[in-house]
Structure formats: C-alpha cells, structure tokens
Amino acid sequence: MGRVALALVHQELLERTRDRWVLVISGLFALxxxxxxxxxxSEELTATRLIGPSLVTLASLFVPLVALILGHDAVVGERERNTLGLLLSLPVRRFEVILAKFVGRLLALGGAIGLGLGAAVLFASAENRAVLLQLxxxxxxxxxxxxxxxxxxxxLVSRQLTSASLVVATWFLLVFFYDLGLLGLMVVTDGQVAPETISTLVTVNPAGLFRLEMMQRFAGPDVLEGLGVGVAPPGSAATIGLWTLWILAPVASSSLILTWKKVT
Known part of the structure; x- marks a missing residue:
C-alpha cells in the first residue's frame, strides 16, 4: 500500500469506530x-462445558452481523454521496481503494471483537481464560x-438501501436458514445423505465452518454424533484454504468490479 492508501485506511478506521449501529451491537455482544x-x-463451570460453546453461539450471531453492517456501504456509500469519482481520482489504484476500505473496517471489527471476547476473558476464572483465548x-x-x-x-449495487437489504438477507441466509436447510435435507432424505456431503455443505459456509471448528475444539470430536449427525471437520490445510477463499475472493471480486465498472 502507498501513502494515500494508508491514509484511506486511517480514515476508514476513524469513521467506522463512530458508527452507532456498530457500537450498539458490539456493546450488546460484550454485555x-x-x-x-x-x-x-458463579456455577464453577469449565470453559469447555458451557462458556466456550455459549460464546461460539454468540459470536456466530453477532460477529457476522457487525461485519456485514461495516461493509455494506463501503463503495455504494461513496457512490450515493457522489464522492466515489473524487476518491478514484486520487493517486491510488482502484484495488487499493477496496483493500484500504477492507483493512480499515477490519481493524474496527477487530476492536469490536476484542471488546466482546476481552470482556468474556476478563470476567472468566483464571483456569478458563487460556481456553477462551482460543476463540x-x-x-x-x-x-x-x-x-x-x-x-x-x-x-455490486447502486443504492445503499439495496445493499442494506442484501446484507440482512445474507445474514439470515448464512447464519440461520442455511443450517435449517441442511436439517430439512436430512429429514426429507431420512438421513440417507452421505456424511461427507453434509460435512462439505456445512464447511463451505463460513458460519458453519466456524461453529464446527470451535464446537469440536470445546466439546470434542463427537459433539455432533450425539445428535445423530456425523460431520467430520476438514483438515488443517482445507480449513486454511476455506478461510483464505472466503476472505480474499470477495475482496478480489470487488476490486475487479470496481476496475471494470464505469464511475459517473
């Protein structure tokens, strides 16, 4: 990144830390x-028994919502304010604009996550803190x-309202309805779907991959078998590859779209 791009990162970070919706949801997560x-x-429970799985559930609900809110106006917000053309006229390449917006907002998101999980670690007992840090x-x-x-x-869109609607729909789809759809598939097929297929369908969703990885870390590898669902976690290389794909592919696609799209 050049000097201009770094300045954009700093600007994005400052603006996002003042976003009232992000502050409210982050505060609720921390609470x-x-x-x-x-x-x-108070109940003298171990992190692997209750605290860890409960925090996994909370994180899988709140973190995607905060992240989508942070990202929903990254480009379309500039377009609606008629500042996108001015931004792109700066001595900075278009992919650097996308990268700067992503990095600046990621830093703000990291602060929100640190607030929530930091509060959990702070109030946890000494023996549970090391376990919770794995989150x-x-x-x-x-x-x-x-x-x-x-x-x-x-x-992709030209109106901020459209983007807001899409991120809400995406949140419901990937966080709630996706898992319900898999359960419905298993019910309809009477459990005849191969475990490998279910495992693949679970792990290609970032929320599902997170839940599976952390639940098995806290509750053991047989946590889902007790529910009659045999889902094997992907190996380390596959997990790294999936996270890399989910993080980099949309950012790269955004850069290509902004490069090709005519800005008026």
Missing part, C-alpha cells in the same frame, strides 16, 4: 459475553469473511 462468563464463574483468531477470521462479503455486495 452478553460478560454475562456468560460471570454465570460460568479470538477464528472469530477474527469469521468476521473478515463476512466483512469481505459485505464489501462485495456494496460494490
């Missing part, structure tokens, strides 16, 4: 995470993937 830790501490990196990857999707949606 609920703190409550989970305090409850687990930080996967949660950042989850947020980065959904932020990248939000930026892509912002690049």
């Amino acid at each position: 609920l995470a703190s409550g989970v830790s305090l409850y687990g501490r 930080i990196l996967p949660t950042l990857l989850l947020g980065a993937a959904f932020l990248s999707i939000g930026v892509l949606l912002s690049t």
Whole structure:
C-alpha cells in the first residue's frame, strides 16, 4: 500500500469506530459475553462445558452481523454521496481503494471483537481464560469473511438501501436458514445423505465452518454424533484454504468490479 492508501485506511478506521449501529451491537455482544462468563464463574463451570460453546453461539450471531453492517456501504456509500469519482481520482489504484476500505473496517471489527471476547476473558476464572483465548483468531477470521462479503455486495449495487437489504438477507441466509436447510435435507432424505456431503455443505459456509471448528475444539470430536449427525471437520490445510477463499475472493471480486465498472 502507498501513502494515500494508508491514509484511506486511517480514515476508514476513524469513521467506522463512530458508527452507532456498530457500537450498539458490539456493546450488546460484550454485555452478553460478560454475562456468560460471570454465570460460568458463579456455577464453577469449565470453559469447555458451557462458556466456550455459549460464546461460539454468540459470536456466530453477532460477529457476522457487525461485519456485514461495516461493509455494506463501503463503495455504494461513496457512490450515493457522489464522492466515489473524487476518491478514484486520487493517486491510488482502484484495488487499493477496496483493500484500504477492507483493512480499515477490519481493524474496527477487530476492536469490536476484542471488546466482546476481552470482556468474556476478563470476567472468566483464571483456569478458563487460556481456553477462551482460543476463540479470538477464528472469530477474527469469521468476521473478515463476512466483512469481505459485505464489501462485495456494496460494490455490486447502486443504492445503499439495496445493499442494506442484501446484507440482512445474507445474514439470515448464512447464519440461520442455511443450517435449517441442511436439517430439512436430512429429514426429507431420512438421513440417507452421505456424511461427507453434509460435512462439505456445512464447511463451505463460513458460519458453519466456524461453529464446527470451535464446537469440536470445546466439546470434542463427537459433539455432533450425539445428535445423530456425523460431520467430520476438514483438515488443517482445507480449513486454511476455506478461510483464505472466503476472505480474499470477495475482496478480489470487488476490486475487479470496481476496475471494470464505469464511475459517473
């Protein structure tokens, strides 16, 4: 990144940290995470028994929502304010504009995640803190993937209201309805779908990949077999590849679209 792109990163970070919706949702996440830790501490529960799985559920709901909100106006917001042409007239390449917006908003997202999980770690008992720290990196990857999707949606549309509608629909689809669809598939087929197929369908969704990876880390490899669902986690190389694809592919697509699209 050049000097101009770094200045854009700084500007994006400052603007996003003042976003009231991001602040409200991040504060709610921190409050609920703190409550989970305090409850687990009062009941003398281990992180792997209750606190970890509960925080995984909270993170899989709140982090994608915050990330999509952060990304939904990245490009279309500039277009509606008629500042996109001015921004692209700066001595900076178009892919650097997308990258700067992504990085600046990712830093703001990292702060929101740090606030929520930091509060949980702070209120956890000493023996649980090391376990809960394992959540930080996967949660950042989850947020980065959904932020990248939000930026892509912002690049595809011409109105901010449309982008906002799309990110809400995307959140419901990937966080809620996707898993319900898989359960419906298993019910309709009477469980005849191959476990490998179910495993693939779960892990190609970033929210599903996050839940599977963290639930098995906290509750053991047989956590889903007890529910009659045999889903094997992907190997380390496949996991890294999936996260890399989800984070980089939408950002790269956004850069290509902005490069090809005529800005008026």
